[in-house]
Each structure stands twice: as structure tokens, then as C-alpha cells.
Amino acid sequence: MTRLEMGPALLFCPGDRPDRFEKAADRADAVILDLEDAVGGDSKSAARDAIRTATLDPLRTMVRVSGAGSAGFDDDLAAVADSPFRTVMLAKAESVHDVDRVVAAVRGVRVVVLCETARGVLAAESLAAHAQVVGLMWGAEDLVASLGGTSSHDETGAYREVARHARSRILLAAGAFGRTAIDAIRTDIADLEGAHAEALDAAASGFGAKAAIHPNHVEPYRRAFAPSPAQHDEARRILAAAEATPGVFSFEGRMVDEPILRHARSVVERAEALGG
Structure with a gap:
């Protein structure tokens, strides 16, 4: 158990929208059912119930749970434990202890750590070394917010230096321990050309997949990761x-x-x- 093998285009889907689950699965290589940022506080309970009863292919589905410091963390893990899914994306992962809590709550779990805070990026190597971790992903917006910044991109649209550093560190940590590196989402939904270019760079650099928040990015991602x-x-x-x-x-x-x-x-x- 060292790598995540779900394909290059991973699509987030809100956990409280079970009507979209099958559509997301049809469009992407794998679906990330989201219990964290995509779900409002009033809908968390309904989202957990939807996860428990979802019928998607477990080999092509993971569930993003809230960070270990969140009030709903244990409830998210309980929902996953009652579901058919055994791949968990841990939001705002910052320590091996966070991963251990996931492992203790969900039998047979595989963990993808989402390093999107300063502590998480600095802990990338120790997180990648954990036996149950199969992948590492990074997140630009939460990272910059955790530093007190206001934007991960400069006036030209390129990532700021701190974001590029974090991206490289997650990629290197994943490679050092034989895990799959997952590139961050692209927030500009309409820019399909930019999505393709970013995915081309991810594939050429060694990332194994890239996450999307909109199905329109799936095709550019797949095209980028497929050699000509x-x-x-x-x-x-x-x-x-x-x-x-x-x-x-x-x-x-x-x-x-x-x-x-x-x-x-x-x-x-x-x-x-x-x-x-």
C-alpha cells in the first residue's frame, strides 16, 4: 500500500448533493465526496448520511473529511466507517497524529493527506512516511490564508513563490516515499486552456493526478496526462x-x-x- 491509483482527473463533489454523485463518477476518473469546505454547517449531517448510503465504486471514490482540529472531524470519520469507502482525504493534515486518528477510526483505510497549511507543508515528509498514506495533495488558497496572505497568485496570474515552494515540497515528499502526488485545483473554471497547461506541467513534473472542482476540467486534465x-x-x-x-x-x-x-x-x- 504505497500509491493511490485512481487515474489523473479527480473531481470534487459536495457530499450533500447525492443527486450529483453518479454524474461526477461518470465524468471523472475518480470522485472526491466532500464533507469539508463544499458543505455548509447546516448540511453536514445530511452529507454524512449521503456518504453512508452512496453506491459508487469504492475503488474510484474517496471522501474528504474535515481537519483533525474541526468540531465535526469525529462525526465525519464515523460516517466513513459506516460507508463502503476506505480512501480518506484528510483536510488540513498537519501531523502523523492526525493520520493515526483516521486509521484508528476507519478499519482498512488508505489516507491522502491534504497539506494546505504552513504546518502541513513543513510536515510533508513525516506524513508521506506514514504506512497508511498513499497520496499527498497541496492546496494554495488555504495555505496562503494560513500565512495571513490574501492571494496565492500574483498580478500575472502565476503562483506566488511561497505557493510554488509548497507545491514542490509536496511533490518531493511524495516521490521520496513512493506516494502519489496530487496537484491542486484550479479555481478559474472558465479557463480551459490554462487548466490544460497547468496539468501538462503537473504531469511533466511527476504528479500522478490533479484535482478539479468542475467537470469541465476533467478533459483537459486527461489530455495533459496522456502522452501523445x-x-x-x-x-x-x-x-x-x-x-x-x-x-x-x-x-x-x-x-x-x-x-x-x-x-x-x-x-x-x-x-x-x-x-x-
Whole structure:
């Protein structure tokens, strides 16, 4: 149990909208049923009941629960324990103790830690080392808010340096411990070109998935994570050449060594996983 394998496009769905559960599952690779930010205080109880009775595929569904410091944390965990789902996204994860509380409450659970506070980002390595953690995600808006800031993006629309640092740290921690790194949501719903570009960078950097808050982002994400036919063909030819030529060799004017071979293997694996 080391990695989350649900596909590249993960779609959040409010836990108090069971009428949307199946639609979200049809649109995305996996659904994140949300008991935290997407659900108002008056609807929390109804959302937990909806989670308990949901009939989605457990292998393609996770539940985001409130942070360990929230009043509804234990109630969220109780709802998951009574449900068919065993993958939990822990909001505002900040310590191994937070993960231990999830593990104690939900038998057989797999945990995705959402590092979206300063403490959570600084704890990324210890969180990634936990045996029940399969993935790490980062969140820009909550992170900047936890620092007293007002925006994760600068006037050009690019992430501020602190957000880029957090993104890199979560990616490195996930990679160091063999977990899946999940890139943050994109808040600009209408900018599909930007969503595709951001997902392209995520895939090229080593993220295994990207989360979405709107179904319109699913297609750009999938397209970004799927290697092109030309990339897939080149990767296969590099690997075939490596079988005939041990050690470092030249391929179409480029030097190929073990890091390049690992890149090629990653391309082939992603292409095959996505039906390429």
C-alpha cells in the first residue's frame, strides 16, 4: 500500500448533493465526496448520511473529511466507517497524529493527506512516511490564508513563490516515499486552456493526478496526462534500443542513460494506463 491509483482527473463533489454523485463518477476518473469546505454547517449531517448510503465504486471514490482540529472531524470519520469507502482525504493534515486518528477510526483505510497549511507543508515528509498514506495533495488558497496572505497568485496570474515552494515540497515528499502526488485545483473554471497547461506541467513534473472542482476540467486534465502518440512511440523505441544496447548509448543524436530510460518507462506506463 504505497500509491493511490485512481487515474489523473479527480473531481470534487459536495457530499450533500447525492443527486450529483453518479454524474461526477461518470465524468471523472475518480470522485472526491466532500464533507469539508463544499458543505455548509447546516448540511453536514445530511452529507454524512449521503456518504453512508452512496453506491459508487469504492475503488474510484474517496471522501474528504474535515481537519483533525474541526468540531465535526469525529462525526465525519464515523460516517466513513459506516460507508463502503476506505480512501480518506484528510483536510488540513498537519501531523502523523492526525493520520493515526483516521486509521484508528476507519478499519482498512488508505489516507491522502491534504497539506494546505504552513504546518502541513513543513510536515510533508513525516506524513508521506506514514504506512497508511498513499497520496499527498497541496492546496494554495488555504495555505496562503494560513500565512495571513490574501492571494496565492500574483498580478500575472502565476503562483506566488511561497505557493510554488509548497507545491514542490509536496511533490518531493511524495516521490521520496513512493506516494502519489496530487496537484491542486484550479479555481478559474472558465479557463480551459490554462487548466490544460497547468496539468501538462503537473504531469511533466511527476504528479500522478490533479484535482478539479468542475467537470469541465476533467478533459483537459486527461489530455495533459496522456502522452501523445509520438511521445509514446519514441519512448517505446528508446526502451527497445536499450534492450539491445546495455549501458549508455546514443539514440537519434541524444545520449540515453538511466534517467532517460526512467522517463521513457514513465511515458509508456501512463500511456498504457490511460488506454494509449
